[in-house]
Amino acid sequence: xxxxxxxxxxxxxxxxxxxxxxxxxxxxxxxxxxxxxxxxxxxxxxxxxxxxxxxxxxxxxxxxxxxxxxxxxxxxxxxxxxxxxxxxxxxxxxxxxxxxxxxxxxxxxxxxxxxxxxxxxxxxxxxxxxxxxxxxxxxxxxxxxxxxxxxxxxxxxxxxxxxxxxxxxxxxxxxxxxxxxxxxxxxxxxxxxxxxxxxxxxxxxxxxxxxxxxxxxxxxxxxxxxxxxxxxxxxxxxxxxxxxxxxxxxxxxxxxxxxxxxxxxxxxxxxxxxxxxxxxxxxxxxxxxxxxxxxxxxxxxxxxxxxxxxxxxxxxxxxxxxxxxxxxxxxxxxxxxxxxxxxxxxxxxxxxxxxxxxxxxxxxxxxxxx
Amino acid sequence: xxxxxxxxxxxxxxxxxxxxxxxxxxxxxxxxxxxxxxxxxxxxxxxxxxxxxxxxxxxxxxxxxxxxxxxxxxxxxxxxxxxxxxxxxxxxxxxxxxxxxxxxxxxxxxxxxxxxxxxxxxxxxxxxxxxxxxxxxxxxxxxxxxxxxxxxxxxxxxxxxxxxxxxxxxxxxxxxxxxxxxxxxxxxxxxxxxxxxxxxxxxxxxxxxxxxxxxxxxxxxxxxxxxxxxxxxxxxxxxxxxxxxxxxxxxxxxxxxxxxxxx
Ligand SMILES: Nc1ncnc2c1ncn2[C@@H]1O[C@H](COP(=O)(O)OP(=O)(O)OP(=O)(O)O)[C@@H](O)[C@H]1O
Ligand SMILES: [Mg+2]
Numbered sequence: 268x269x270x271x272x273x274x275x276x277x278x279x280x281x282x283x284x285x286x287x288x289x290x291x292x293x294x295x296x297x298x299x300x301x302x303x304x305x306x307x308x309x310x311x312x313x314x315x316x317x318x319x320x321x322x323x324x325x326x327x328x329x330x331x332x333x334x335x336x337x338x339x340x341x342x343x344x345x346x347x348x349x350x351x352x353x354x355x356x357x358x359x360x361x362x363x364x365x366x367x368x369x370x371x372x373x374x375x376x377x378x379x380x381x382x383x384x385x386x387x388x389x390x391x392x393x394x395x396x397x398x399x400x401x402x403x404x405x406x407x408x409x410x411x412x413x414x415x416x417x418x419x420x421x422x423x424x425x426x427x428x429x430x431x432x433x434x435x436x437x438x439x440x441x442x443x444x445x446x447x448x449x450x451x452x453x454x455x456x457x458x459x460x461x462x463x464x465x466x467x468x469x470x471x472x473x474x475x476x477x478x479x480x481x482x483x484x485x486x487x488x489x490x491x492x493x494x495x496x497x498x499x500x501x502x503x504x505x506x507x508x509x510x511x512x513x514x515x516x517x518x519x520x521x522x523x524x525x526x527x528x529x530x531x532x533x534x535x536x537x538x539x540x541x542x543x544x545x546x547x548x549x550x551x552x553x554x555x556x557x558x559x560x561x562x563x564x565x566x567x568x569x570x571x572x573x574x575x576x577x578x579x580x581x582x583x584x585x586x587x588x589x590x591x592x593x594x595x596x597x598x599x600x601x602x603x604x605x606x607x608x609x610x611x612x613x614x615x616x617x618x619x620x621x622x623x624x625x626x627x628x629x630x631x632x633x634x635x636x637x
Numbered sequence: 638x639x640x641x642x643x644x645x646x647x648x649x650x651x652x653x654x655x656x657x658x659x660x661x662x663x664x665x666x667x668x669x670x671x672x673x674x675x676x677x678x679x680x681x682x683x684x685x686x687x688x689x690x691x692x693x694x695x696x697x698x699x700x701x702x703x704x705x706x707x708x709x710x711x712x713x714x715x716x717x718x719x720x721x722x723x724x725x726x727x728x729x730x731x732x733x734x735x736x737x738x739x740x741x742x743x744x745x746x747x748x749x750x751x752x753x754x755x756x757x758x759x760x761x762x763x764x765x766x767x768x769x770x771x772x773x774x775x776x777x778x779x780x781x782x783x784x785x786x787x788x789x790x791x792x793x794x795x796x797x798x799x800x801x802x803x804x805x806x807x808x809x810x811x812x813x814x815x816x817x818x819x820x821x822x823x824x825x826x827x828x829x830x831x832x833x834x835x836x837x838x839x840x841x842x843x844x845x846x847x848x849x850x851x852x853x854x855x856x857x858x859x860x861x862x863x864x865x866x867x868x869x870x871x872x873x874x875x876x877x878x879x880x881x882x883x884x885x886x887x888x889x890x891x892x893x894x895x896x897x898x899x900x
Contacts, residue, residue, distance in 0.1 A: 275852045321806075322805055323804075324801050324804070324805065343804070343809075344804040344805055345804045345805075345806075345808055345809050345813075346807075347808045349805075350805060350806065351802070351805045353798060353801075353802060355796075355797040355798055357796065357799055357801070357802035358802075359799060359802070359817060360799075360821070361821055362774070370803070370806050370808070370816075371806035371807050373808040374806060374808045374812060375807055416806070417806075420806065420807070462648075
C-alpha cells in the first residue's frame with residue numbers, strides 16, 4: 268500500500284453562490300496530506316457544497332482547488348483523483364456489490380480490478396457479500412460498500428459526506444472506529460463532513476467548524492474545545508456556560524486577569540483573553556465546574572434547580588441570583604450529591620475559563636445539532 | 638358461505654380473466670375449423686389444414702411480412718428518437734420545453750381518424766406518395782409519443798446522484814451513460830419499444846388513409862377479407878401472435894423476478 272506523495276489539499280478563496288445566495292463564502296484552507304480532517308457545522312452551512320466543489324461535481328463561483336502544486340479547479344470530476352462516499356451511498360442498483368467496488372478500477376483499465384475489489388471488500392469486512400445486489404444489504408453494509416468502492420481507487424483525497432448519518436448509534440460508533448482504522452491503514456487524506464460534534468472530535472486530527480458558509484474556527488479537537496473563539500463554536504462544540512463580564516484589572520504576575528460579572532470578581536487566564544476587549548462573555552465548560560469551593564478561586568453562589576443522573580456523571584442546573592442557570596457536570600466518583608433546592612457554591616480554576624467578545628449572540632450555535 | 642367469502646377475490650379474478658381471454662380462445666378454437674362457406678363464423682368440423690398451410694390464402698403472408706417490417710422499423714426508429722427526447726425533456730431545462738411536452742402529448746390525444754386524414758392531406762401537399770414509406774413515417778410519428786412517455790417516467794425516477802457517483806469514480810460522460818444511465822433506463826425503453834411495436838402492428842385507421850394498393854398491411858388484409866370472406870389462416874396467425882405476446886410477457890416477468898431474487 269505504498270502511496271506516492273500527492274501533496275496537501277488546498278482551497279484558495281474558494282466560493283460558491285447560487286444566484287443571489289452565497290452558500291460558501293471565500294474560503295482558504297489547507298488540509299495536509301494523510302490527515303483526517305472534519306468539516307463540522309449545522310445543516311445548510313455549506314458543507315456538502317464545499318465537498319462537491321472538491322469532487323468536481325459543482326463548479327466554484329470563484330477561487331482555486333489544488334492538490335500539491337496541481338491546480339484541479341477546471342478539471343472534470345472523472346479526471347480528479349478524488350473519490351466521494353455519498354450521504355445516500357449512491358450504489359449502482361443494477362450491479363453486484365463486487366462490480367460496484369470494481370467500477371472505478373475498471374474505468375482506469377486496471378487488469379487487477381476484481382482481486383483489488385475483493386481485497387477492498389475484505390478491508391470493510393464484507394468479503395462474503397460480493398455477489399449480492401446492494402438492495403439486499405442493510406444500511407450499515409451499504410455504507411461500507413460505498414466506502415470500499417471509493418477507497419479501492421486509492422484517491423489522493425477521500426471525501427465523506429455524512430456517511431454515518433443513517434446509522435443507529437451503536438453501529439455508528441463501530442463505524443467511526445472502523446473508519447479511523449482504515450484511514451490510518453491506507454494513509455489517504457480523509458475529509459469527513461458531519462454535523463455530529465462528538466463524531467468530529469473522536470475521529471479527526473483537525474476540525475473546521477463551519478457556520479453560514481464560513482469557517483468559524485480551525486484547529487485540533489482539544490484546542491477547539493478548550494479555547495473556542497466564538498460563542499458559536501463554544502455552544503456548537505459541546506456545552507458552555509457564558510457569563511457577561513467586564514475586564515476591570517490588568518494582567519497580574521500570575522498570568523491572570525480580573526473580570527467583574529454580576530458584582531463578583533472572577534479570574535481568567537491572560538492567555539484565554541483576546542486582546543483589546545473589555546466587554547466579554549466568560550465561558551466555562553460544565554465539567555470544569557465544581558460544586559463546593561474546591562475547584563479554584565472563582566466562586567459563585569446559587570441554588571440547585573435540577574438534578575439529572577446520567578450514569579457516569581450527574582448534571583446539575585444551578586440558578587444564579589440574577590436568574591440565569593449554569594450547568595455543572597460532576598463525575599459520580601462517590602462524593603456527596605446535591606439535591607434540588609440546596610444552596611451551593613460553584614468554583615473553578617482561572618485557566619478553565621475562556622473569554623469571548625461580547626459583541627455576538629450568546630446563544631449562537633445552541634441546540635443546532637441533532 | 639365463509640368459503641365463498643374467503644375466495645371471493647379469486648372468483649372475481651378468474652371471471653375477469655375469463656372475460657378477457659374468451660375472444661382469444663374462440664379465435665384459437667376456430668383456427669381448427671373447416672368452414673363450409675367463405676365465412677369462418679360457424680363450427681363445422683375439426684381440421685388442421687390451415688395450420689399446415691398458414692400462407693395458403695393469397696396475400697396473407699405478404700401483408701403479415703409488411704406489417705412486421707413496418708412494425709420493427711417504426712418501433713426501432715421511434716425508440717431511438719423517443720429515448721433521446723425523453724432524456725432531453727427529463728434531464729435538461731431549455732426554452733420550449735413545455736411546448737415540446739405538449740407536442741409530444743398531442744398525437745396520443747388526437748383521434749386517429751383526424752390524424753390519418755390530416756396526414757394524408759399533408760403527404761399529398763408535400764408530394765409524398767401513399768404507400769409503405771408514408772405509413773412508416775406516420776407510424777414513427779405516433780409511436781414516438783408513447784416511447785417518450787414510457788421512457789420519461791423511468792428517467793424521472795432515476796437518481797441523478799448515481800451518475801454523479803459514476804463521474805466521481807472516473808467514468809466520462811459516454812461511459813456513465815452506457816454503464817449506469819442506460820441499464821437503469823432499460824426497462825422503460827423496452828416497455829416503450831414493445832408498446833410502439835404493438836401499436837404499429839395493430840394500426841388500421843391511420844394506415845388505411847395512407848396506404849396504396851401495393852401496401853396492404855395485416856390489419857388491412859383482415860378487414861378487407863372480412864368483407865369477402867374470412868379465411869381460417871387469419872385465426873392461425875392471430876393465435877400465433879397471441880402466443881408470442883404471451884411468451885414475451887411471461888418470459889419478461891419471469892426474467893425480472895429472477896433478477897430481483899438472484900443473490
Ligand atoms: N443547487 C442549489 N441551488 C440553490 N441553493 C443551493 C443548492 N445547493 C445547496 N444550496 C443551498 O446552499 C446552502 C448550503 O447547502 P449544503 O448542502 O452545502 O449544506 P450542508 O452544510 O451540507 O447541510 P446539511 O447538513 O443539511 O447536509 C443551503 O442553504 C442550500 O439551500
Ligand atoms: Mg450536506
